[in-house]
Amino acid sequence: MAPGDGIQIPSRLPLLLSHEGVLLPGSTVRFSVDSPRNMHLVSQRLLKGTSLKSTIIGVIPNTRDPEHDTDDLPTLHKFWTSNRGSGPLHLVSQMSHLLVQTKELESSVISHSHFLCFCLCRIGTAGIAVQVVGSNWPKPHYTLLITGLCRFSVSSLLKGRPFVLAEVEQLDQLEHYTTPVTERATAKDGDLGELSNKFYQAAVQLLGMLDMSVPVVAKFRRLLDSLPRETLPDVVASMIRTSNKEKLQVLDALTLEERFKKALPMLTRQIEGLKLLQKTRKSSPENEKRVTNICIYPFPFNHVFLPGRQLNLDEEDEDGDDTAVLEKKIHGAKMPDAAFKVCLKELKRLKKMPQSMPEFALTRNYLDLMVELPWSKSTKDCLDIQAARTLLDNDHYAMDKLKRRVLEYLAVRQLKTSLKGPILCFVGPPGVGKTSVGRSIARTLGREFHRIALGGVCDQSDIRGHRRTYVGSMPGRIINGLKTVAVNNPVFLLDEVDKLGKSLQGDPAAALLEVLDPEQNHSFTDHYLNVAFDLSQVLFIATANTTASIPPALLDRMEVLQVQGYTQEEKVEIAHRHLIPNQLEQHGLTPQQLHIPQDTTQDIISSYTREAGVRSLERKFGAICRAVAVKVAEGHRVTMTDASTAAGPTQQSGENPGSLSCLCLNGMFGLVGGRGSNPLSHFSAYLHSHSQ
Numbered sequence: 001m002a003p004g005d006g007i008q009i010p011s012r013l014p015l016l017l018s019h020e021g022v023l024l025p026g027s028t029v030r031f032s033v034d035s036p037r038n039m040h041l042v043s044q045r046l047l048k049g050t051s052l053k054s055t056i057i058g059v060i061p062n063t064r065d066p067e068h069d070t071d072d073l074p075t076l077h078k079f080w081t082s083n084r085g086s087g088p089l090h091l092v093s094q095m096s097h098l099l100v101q102t103k104e105l106e107s108s109v110i111s112h113s114h115f116l117c118f119c120l121c122r123i124g125t126a127g128i129a130v131q132v133v134g135s136n137w138p139k140p141h142y143t144l145l146i147t148g149l150c151r152f153s154v155s156s157l158l159k160g161r162p163f164v165l166a167e168v169e170q171l172d173q174l175e176h177y178t179t180p181v182t183e184r185a186t187a188k189d190g191d192l193g194e195l196s197n198k199f200y201q202a203a204v205q206l207l208g209m210l211d212m213s214v215p216v217v218a219k220f221r222r223l224l225d226s227l228p229r230e231t232l233p234d235v236v237a238s239m240i241r242t243s244n245k246e247k248l249q250v251l252d253a254l255t256l257e258e259r260f261k262k263a264l265p266m267l268t269r270q271i272e273g274l275k276l277l278q279k280t281r282k283s284s285p286e287n288e289k290r291v292t293n294i295c296i297y298p299f300p301f302n303h304v305f306l307p308g309r310q311l312n313l314d315e316e317d318e319d320g321d322d323t324a325v326l327e328k329k330i331h332g333a334k335m336p337d338a339a340f341k342v343c344l345k346e347l348k349r350l351k352k353m354p355q356s357m358p359e360f361a362l363t364r365n366y367l368d369l370m371v372e373l374p375w376s377k378s379t380k381d382c383l384d385i386q387a388a389r390t391l392l393d394n395d396h397y398a399m400d401k402l403k404r405r406v407l408e409y410l411a412v413r414q415l416k417t418s419l420k421g422p423i424l425c426f427v428g429p430p431g432v433g434k435t436s437v438g439r440s441i442a443r444t445l446g447r448e449f450h451r452i453a454l455g456g457v458c459d460q461s462d463i464r465g466h467r468r469t470y471v472g473s474m475p476g477r478i479i480n481g482l483k484t485v486a487v488n489n490p491v492f493l494l495d496e497v498d499k500l501g502k503s504l505q506g507d508p509a510a511a512l513l514e515v516l517d518p519e520q521n522h523s524f525t526d527h528y529l530n531v532a533f534d535l536s537q538v539l540f541i542a543t544a545n546t547t548a549s550i551p552p553a554l555l556d557r558m559e560v561l562q563v564q565g566y567t568q569e570e571k572v573e574i575a576h577r578h579l580i581p582n583q584l585e586q587h588g589l590t591p592q593q594l595h596i597p598q599d600t601t602q603d604i605i606s607s608y609t610r611e612a613g614v615r616s617l618e619r620k621f622g623a624i625c626r627a628v629a630v631k632v633a634e635g636h637r638v639t640m641t642d643a644s645t646a647a648g649p650t651q652q653s654g655e656n657p658g659s660l661s662c663l664c665l666n667g668m669f670g671l672v673g674g675r676g677s678n679p680l681s682h683f684s685a686y687l688h689s690h691s692q
């Protein structure tokens with residue numbers, strides 16, 4: 001047949017480098033693409049092209065696309081030269097049969113050197129991209145569905161960037177495939193005819209052992225009768241359980257006879273495996289069903305028999321191991337029955353899914369979350385009211401009313417552990433210690449603490465999660481928080497409930513109603529999980545700056561505790577008991593290196609802060625500590641012998657006597673009070689003038 005009579009693939013093909021699957025002519029394979037060259041191929045060729053020709057690409061198996069654009073291309077998968085029973089002469093004749101159709105070879109004699117060159121050629125499969133699906137989650141990638149057309153060999157690589165482009169030589173002639181498989185081979189077909197008959201019989205035998213009510217089996221049966229017999233080895237090898245290495249051997253078999261010879265033992269092995277499976281099933285009558293599991297990927301025994309070989313569990317692929325580990329984790333997660341059933345169902349689906357399917361990752365992530373959730377893991381409360389009182393007093397100065405109510409609440413919990421509600425809500429100006437009291441409560445109870453910042457949240461799926469049908473779906477913050485703390489009875493601080501927003505995506509406050517209602521939250525259902533999780537053990541505390549913007553229904557579920565701002569005296573006490581020691585510790589300073597007298601603190605409060613809480617005061621101390629830390633780190637040392645000279649430098653340096661300034665006594669820094677602008681400017685100006 002003259003070239004051009006049948007389907008011709010383009011002489012230049014963009015190449016998809018794949019290290020996962022092997023595409024055989026006549027089969028359809030899903031490829032996940034996320035490496036740079038392959039991504040460019042999809043975006044610049046497949047998605048931009050408008051003609052049918054532009055959807056034809058070459059798939060080179062067993063070759064990994066480098067991680068980075070700049071990396072060199074790996075050596076392409078080599079032609080499978082070992083185990084060729086037919087010998088080089090036979091090969092030369094076969095190759096010449098293929099090559100004689102190309103114009104340049106018509107006139108030339110195939111020399112030995114030419115033969116060698118083709119022995120090293122790289123074999124791939126030209127295919128049509130029938131579907132392209134893109135996703136940005138978990139990272140940007142495409143999933144391609146490619147149907148194999150024919151084999152080709154790479155003559156030369158034309159370019160490696162942005163994607164690989166090569167000059168190729170078509171090996172299978174598609175127009176040859178015309179004889180339906182049912183037409184029995186005649187005597188003149190010789191060995192090949194006999195082989196193809198044997199192969200066809202074996203395929204029919206395999207189908208006879210499978211359940212015809214399964215659509216894919218029925219389809220395979222129909223296909224078997226209508227397919228040209230030349231395509232059978234490729235199609236069958238891609239459908240039965242074969243390793244990538246075996247598929248490569250079939251791909252590399254350039255002659256039909258060789259292809260049949262390679263694929264037939266795989267088919268026979270599959271039949272033997274099925275026979276054994278049926279035998280074992282017969283021994284337990286309730287399992288005496290026909291095998292419904294067509295031998296496509298999730299075939300139950302992937303280590304079927306080679307002559308003289310036993311079942312070998314060690315050879316189970318990584319994925320098989322993975323699901324076994326997952327199954328073990330599901331059994332060990334001590335989840336309620338409903339969740340357990342859902343997990344088993346999803347696991348069953350996962351086992352049947354090819355890894356390249358986008359849904360594989362989704363199901364896997366879902367199961368991972370399910371086994372990580374603390375369904376029945378909790379910490380033991382260690383509540384001692386005396387100790388709680390001391391701890392609260394140690395952590396917080398003043399706030400007497402709030403501390404009293406918290407102690408009452410804890411005392412009732414000690415007497416009745418299954419206390420339902422109330423949900424405490426601390427309301428007060430910023431920086432008065434609402435959040436830190438929440439943290440102290442968790443410490444007194446010996447529970448894990450988790451803060452959920454609700455400020456600006458305006459999507460109800462932030463609380464309740466997304467349904468799993470959405471791309472990039474995630475569980476909500478409550479379930480995420482439980483996963484983080486890994487126990488089911490933490491203290492959850494719902495910070496800034498008054499700043500919840502509302503949008504077209506729903507009302508998060510409404511979703512919180514269920515979470516905070518002790519009557520309902522034992523069966524809280526996150527959309528992502530789609531099974532109930534018991535939140536009744538979680539201790540919820542809310543904080544807000546005002547009750548005015550809290551939705552009434554939500555406010556109704558909480559007991560509001562007002563936290564007032566502090567007086568000047570209280571702030572001085574808080575500063576010296578908590579803020580200054582904290583800041584010194586955070587900046588790696590010791591009380592010997594920085595001393596701030598009470599009247600200086602008072603000056604800082606009255607001159608440099610204007611707030612109900614103490615947050616900005618804490619920041620001022622932080623700034624002073626940083627400035628002192630620089631001097632200490634520089635080894636700054638100014639010796640002043642007498643504290644009475646302390647006031648001196650301020651006057652000597654000509655500064656306003658009312659302003660703040662610093663004393664440095666034998667390496668110890670101190671601040672003396674005053675009024676004026678920024679304390680730090682005086683402080684550093686003074687240090688500077690005295691360090692000369």
Ligand SMILES: Nc1ncnc2c1ncn2[C@@H]1O[C@H](COP(=O)(O)OP(=O)(O)OP(=O)(O)O)[C@@H](O)[C@H]1O
Pocket residue numbers: 395396397398399428429430431432433434435436437543544545574578579613614615618
């Ligand atoms: N009475 C107090 N005793 C000791 N430290 C306090 C006291 N009040 C506030 N603080 C300290 O002030 C800082 C700010 O407190 P916190 O973050 O708890 O404020 P808040 O009321 O939650 O503010 P916001 O409403 O802005 O969230 C913390 O470092 C905290 O330790």
